Amino acid sequence: MSPTAAPPFAEALRAALEADVVEAAPLLLGCILSRGERSARIVEVEAYRTPDDPACHAHRGQTRRNATMFGRPGLAYVYFTYGNHWMLNVVAHPPGVAAAVLVRAAEPLTGLEEMRSLRPRARRDEDLLSGPGKLTAAFGIDRADDGCDLLGGRGPLRLEPGVPPARIVTGSRIGVTDGREHLWRFIDADALPWASRPLPR
DNA sequence: GTCCGGATTACCT
DNA sequence: GGTAATCCGGACT
Numbered sequence: 001m002s003p004t005a006a007p008p009f010a011e012a013l014r015a016a017l018e019a020d021v022v023e024a025a026p027l028l029l030g031c032i033l034s035r036g037e038r039s040a041r042i043v044e045v046e047a048y049r050t051p052d053d054p055a056c057h058a059h060r061g062q063t064r065r066n067a068t069m070f071g072r073p074g075l076a077y078v079y080f081t082y083g084n085h086w087m088l089n090v091v092a093h094p095p096g097v098a099a100a101v102l103v104r105a106a107e108p109l110t111g112l113e114e115m116r117s118l119r120p121r122a123r124r125d126e127d128l129l130s131g132p133g134k135l136t137a138a139f140g141i142d143r144a145d146d147g148c149d150l151l152g153g154r155g156p157l158r159l160e161p162g163v164p165p166a167r168i169v170t171g172s173r174i175g176v177t178d179g180r181e182h183l184w185r186f187i188d189a190d191a192l193p194w195a196s197r198p199l200p201r
Numbered sequence: 202g203t204c205c206g207g208a209t210t211a212c213c214t
Numbered sequence: 215g216g217t218a219a220t221c222c223g224g225a226c227t
Contacts, residue, residue, distance in 0.1 A: 046208070055208070057223095065223060082209045083220025089208090102208055121211070133209050175208050196209095 009161040010074070010151040017073035021047045021092035021099040026186040028090060028101055030164040035139050035157045038111030040129055042103055042162075043191035046173045047184040049092070049099035054178035058098030069098040074151035074159075078141060085133030086142050090150060090159070104132045104174070104185075107194040115139075131196040166190060171200025 013031075016024040025047040033040050048056040057066045057079070068077040069091055077089040077100045089100035106129040108115055115128050115138040122128045129135045136142070141157065150159040165188035172180045174196065187195050 048208075057208080060224085063224075079208090080222065081207055083207090083222070085209050085220095087208060104208085131209070173208070 006151075007153065010153065010159075013159070014074045014151050017090065017092040017101075018094055021049045021101060022184055024092055025101045025184065026168050027164075028103070028159075029168060029186060029188050030162045032109070032160040032162040033103065033106060033135075033139070033158070034160055035141075036111065036114075038114055038139060039109045039160075040106035040135075040139075041109055041191075042106045043165075043188040044103075044105035044195045045186050046102040046104060047092075047099070047182075047186075048089075048102065048173075050097065053182065055173060055176040055180075055182075056098065056100075062098070066098065068147045069100050070096055071147065072149075074149055076141075076145050076148050076150050076157060078136070078143060078146040080143065082133075086136040087132045088136050088139075088141050088145075102132060103135060105130050105194055105196045106135055107191055108138075126193050130194055169200050 025045050028045050050058050075091040088103045093099035119138045148155045167189035169187045169189045170183045171185045173185045
């Protein structure tokens with residue numbers, strides 16, 4: 001085995017992301033997001049893509065804000081919204097074609113003290129990562145992380161293999177008006193306490 | 202240059 | 215369950 005060979009997990013996930021964001025999004029459930037001592041198991045994601053999805057940021061073409069979404073599968077697309085919040089996405093589809101998976105919620109595994117210090121308003125551990133803006137706050141994710149490779153095994157922010165869910169619930173994406181007919185929200189059905197909302201609607 | 206609304210959160214009733 | 219906070223990106227006058 002070559003010492004420079006990429007781990008099978010990363011290669012397989014990157015290939016799945018490149019092939020189809022809707023098929024790949026549920027594969028992110030159960031994966032571990034890690035940064036230093038902090039780690040968490042992803043329990044909720046949403047898929048966005050061009051050209052047939054009006055809810056996708058890149059639906060009207062490339063801009064400076066969404067440029068990372070046109071990059072290589074496995075990159076982090078991080079954007080700012082609502083005046084306060086950063087959102088973490090995993091880029092999908094081949095370079096030049098925009099698609100991404102929004103990471104909406106996770107179950108904290110390690111480094112909870114650091115997460116709590118960055119989320120002082122969270123009263124319970126279930127409040128630490130149960131929303132896309134909460135998750136980025138607890139991991140200290142911001143503009144500086146936009147464009148980093150989550151599957152390269154080199155950067156501080158990484159996606160690693162975990163325990164896949166036994167059951168998955170799908171539903172309409174949260175906060176989306178155009179494109180709500182797409183059931184592209186995916187949740188680990190056995191991890192609902194850690195999700196951004198108790199039940200899909 | 203100005204205006205509108207947002208892939209949200211947290212607090213209030 | 216309803217809504218204020220907060221400010222940037224994209225569209226348009």
